[in-house]
Amino acid sequence: MNQKIFIKTFGCQMNEYDSNRIFDSVRKIGYEKTDIYENADCYLLNTCHIRNKAKEKVYHEIGRVKKKLRFKKKPLVIIVGCVAQAENQEMLKREPYIDLVIGPQSYHKINKTILNYIKQKKKVEETEFDAESKFDYFSKIKNNFNIVSSFLTIQEGCDKFCHFCVVPYTRGPEYSRTFNQILDEAKYLADNGSKEIILLGQNVNAYNNEGYKLSDLILSIEKLTEIKRIRYTTSHPKDMTADLIEIYKSSKKLMPLVHLPVQSGSNKILKLMNRKHTIEEYLKIYDKLKEINPKIEFSSDFLIAYPGEDEQDFKYTCNLVERIRFINSYSFVFSPRPGTVAENLDLIEKKISMRRLEKIQTLLFENQIKMNKSLENNIINVLAENLTEDKNKTFGKSEHMTSVIFNGKKSDIGKVVQVKVTKSNRNTLFGEIVKNSDRKVA
Ligand code: SAM
Ligand code: SF4
Ligand code: F3S
Numbered sequence: 001m002n003q004k005i006f007i008k009t010f011g012c013q014m015n016e017y018d019s020n021r022i023f024d025s026v027r028k029i030g031y032e033k034t035d036i037y038e039n040a041d042c043y044l045l046n047t048c049h050i051r052n053k054a055k056e057k058v059y060h061e062i063g064r065v066k067k068k069l070r071f072k073k074k075p076l077v078i079i080v081g082c083v084a085q086a087e088n089q090e091m092l093k094r095e096p097y098i099d100l101v102i103g104p105q106s107y108h109k110i111n112k113t114i115l116n117y118i119k120q121k122k123k124v125e126e127t128e129f130d131a132e133s134k135f136d137y138f139s140k141i142k143n144n145f146n147i148v149s150s151f152l153t154i155q156e157g158c159d160k161f162c163h164f165c166v167v168p169y170t171r172g173p174e175y176s177r178t179f180n181q182i183l184d185e186a187k188y189l190a191d192n193g194s195k196e197i198i199l200l201g202q203n204v205n206a207y208n209n210e211g212y213k214l215s216d217l218i219l220s221i222e223k224l225t226e227i228k229r230i231r232y233t234t235s236h237p238k239d240m241t242a243d244l245i246e247i248y249k250s251s252k253k254l255m256p257l258v259h260l261p262v263q264s265g266s267n268k269i270l271k272l273m274n275r276k277h278t279i280e281e282y283l284k285i286y287d288k289l290k291e292i293n294p295k296i297e298f299s300s301d302f303l304i305a306y307p308g309e310d311e312q313d314f315k316y317t318c319n320l321v322e323r324i325r326f327i328n329s330y331s332f333v334f335s336p337r338p339g340t341v342a343e344n345l346d347l348i349e350k351k352i353s354m355r356r357l358e359k360i361q362t363l364l365f366e367n368q369i370k371m372n373k374s375l376e377n378n379i380i381n382v383l384a385e386n387l388t389e390d391k392n393k394t395f396g397k398s399e400h401m402t403s404v405i406f407n408g409k410k411s412d413i414g415k416v417v418q419v420k421v422t423k424s425n426r427n428t429l430f431g432e433i434v435k436n437s438d439r440k441v442a
Contacts, residue, residue, distance in 0.1 A: 001030030001118075006040035006075075010057075011048025013233065014200050015081055017153050019046045020145035021138055022080065022107055028141065029111050037065065042076040042114070047083035049166050051335040058083050059095055066097045076117065078102065078110075082170035086338070088127045103127035105156070105172050108137030129172035131156050139181045146192035148385045148414050149229075149397070154182050154217065155201030160236060162263075163274045163341035164303060164334060167202050176201075176209040179217065186221045195414050196229040196383055196397075197221060205235035205244055215243040222253040228416055229383055231401070233259045234301075237277040240285045248292045256293055257327075257400045260285070261301035265320030266313035269306055274341070279320065286324055297371075297400050298324050302331040302360055305353035307345035314356050321363045327371050327400060329364045333357050365426055372402065372424035379434055380404070382419045384412040394433075404429045 005026055009019040022044065023033060034040050043065060047058050058079065069075065078100040079091055085103035092098055100113055106126040113126055143150075157171040186197055199217065201207060207214040218230055230253045237260055247254060260282070264270055267278050289296045302317065333353045336343050347353075375398075382396040382404045394408030396417070405428060406419045412433070419431040 003031050003041040004034040004039055005031040005042040005044060006034050006037040007044045007046065008037075008061075009046040011046065011050065011081060013151055013198070014153055014156075014202065015046050015048060017151040017200055018080070018104065018107060019044075020151075021141075021143065022046075022110060024141050024144050025107070025110055025138070026114065029115060037075075038069065038072065040075050042078065044078045044080060047079060047081035049082035049086050049170050049337070051332060051337075054083055055087060058091075062095055062097055076100070076114065078114075080104070080107065080110075082166065084125075085127050085170040086166065088125045092123050092125060099123055101125035101127070103129075104170065105129045105131045105134055108134040129157075131172065131175035135175075135177045135181060139184065142188055143185055144192075146189050146194045148194065148383065149196040149198060150189045150194040151198050151200050152182065152185055152189065153177070153200045154214075155204055155207045158202045159206075160203065160238075160276060161274060161341075163272070164306065164337065166337045166340060169339055171202055174203060174206055176207045178209050179212040179220075182217060183220055186227070187224060190224045190226040193414060195227065195416075196231070197227055199230070199232040201232075202234065203236050203239060204232045205239040205241070213241070213243055215241075215247045218247060218251060218254055222251060227253060229253055229255055229399075231255050231257070235260055237262070237275075237282050237285060245285070245288050245292070248289060248296065255399050255401070256296040257299060258289060258296060259299045262320065263301060263303040264306065264309070264313065265317035266309070267316075269309050269313050272308050273303070273306055279316070283323075295399075297327050299328040299401075300324075300326050300330075302329060302364075304331055304333050304357045304360055305348040306334045307342060307347060309348060309356075314359075317360060318363060321360065321367070325367045325371065326364060327368055328402070331357060331360050331364060368426050369424075372426065372429055375421045375429060376424055377421065379418050379420050380429070380431075381416050382406065382431075383416050384408050384414065386413060398429060402429055403427060404431060406431045406433050408433050 007019050009015050037043055077098050079098055080102045084101045091101045106128055109126050155176050157174045158168045159174045161168050205214050221230055262282055380398050382398055384394050384396040386395050388395050393405050394412055396404050398404055418434045420434050421429045421431040423430040
């Protein structure tokens, strides 16, 4: 079979990782990738269900493709990801242009499902939660998406059931891959050019496999000489255990940025959300980490205008943003999700929600601008990831994951270089290379 597949991905980093692994799988049955969907024999959409009319966006996208390709041979249309899981059979009924629906814990069945479909033209949905078989299957297929900074999923699913969130329903229960499977994948990535590994999980710090924890994984992966940086995301405050905090003292490669979603600064709202932690507990984690290394910075997710949030609750959130000068945070207005506890709660008026969102974003953006400005004229370590699109400059990331554009060369890619920051804006630092740390070491 010599066929072309077009893959479009919505949603989080875990979906990005999954899309790459799906491609690693389907290339075994003869698919190669195309960036032009008009040329594709297979159109695969990896979907996200986290906010707003996610389902409608998927039908809209498929409707658009259907219209565009109406005079062409119909591609095989596959929907995967969190909407696929949530909607399952419904999708096949509602949109006949869709052929296969596969949920996130059934990707190991994708090759068979495609081949069966080609033979029998029978539409199916595969939405069982079978994370163990999935990861066993993928551990036998190499992760060929080795770029300088590579994702590596170590944990899936969620048992926390925050009242606003669909993830426990779309990804299933918490599951941790085996320690050896992960180390093998990390080694393979390192051997093939990865310099940074970003460990992924919906609750990455809940990782626990036969007693091995996230801290054990980090300490083992950092023994790989080729790996220069390690990050993990997304973590839950409840799982910021002492061992994980402790390794910030000894780890040489764990980056000093902690992405720790807090959602709200009000204990009342945290309780209503079923977040299972208080602001005092969150601040304790922050203080402990700052004490270990004052260079550690925090980023977060904020859920604004959750039902029941009054002006005082919102003020607590603003106060928290002023106390912890978060960098690179995400903020969203609450969006009711089907099947969750908060689905039918009374919404806060749109005008008020939007005003609060604007206010929190102004505060967050001010912090970001100030933080970046304070780096001007300083020398920072940057992992060079690629040339910029126009090929004139080099693009990389600071230790705090801020984008940096500087005058590097192609040969700098994959190296940690020192850059003097000359200019900044909210999202990006600009600078001049001063010294190549790798060359110096060599
Ligand atoms: N597990 C992570 C945690 O505990 O915070 C979050 C994972 S979730 C995929 C990413 C973010 O989406 C959440 O932190 C939350 O801010 C946001 N989110 C989840 N459900 C939402 C909803 N119903 N409306 C708006 N934002 C939502
Ligand atoms: Fe969603 Fe809460 Fe689980 Fe995070 S911890 S994935 S917000 S249910
Ligand atoms: Fe979206 Fe599913 Fe990720 S709902 S954020 S793609 S876990």
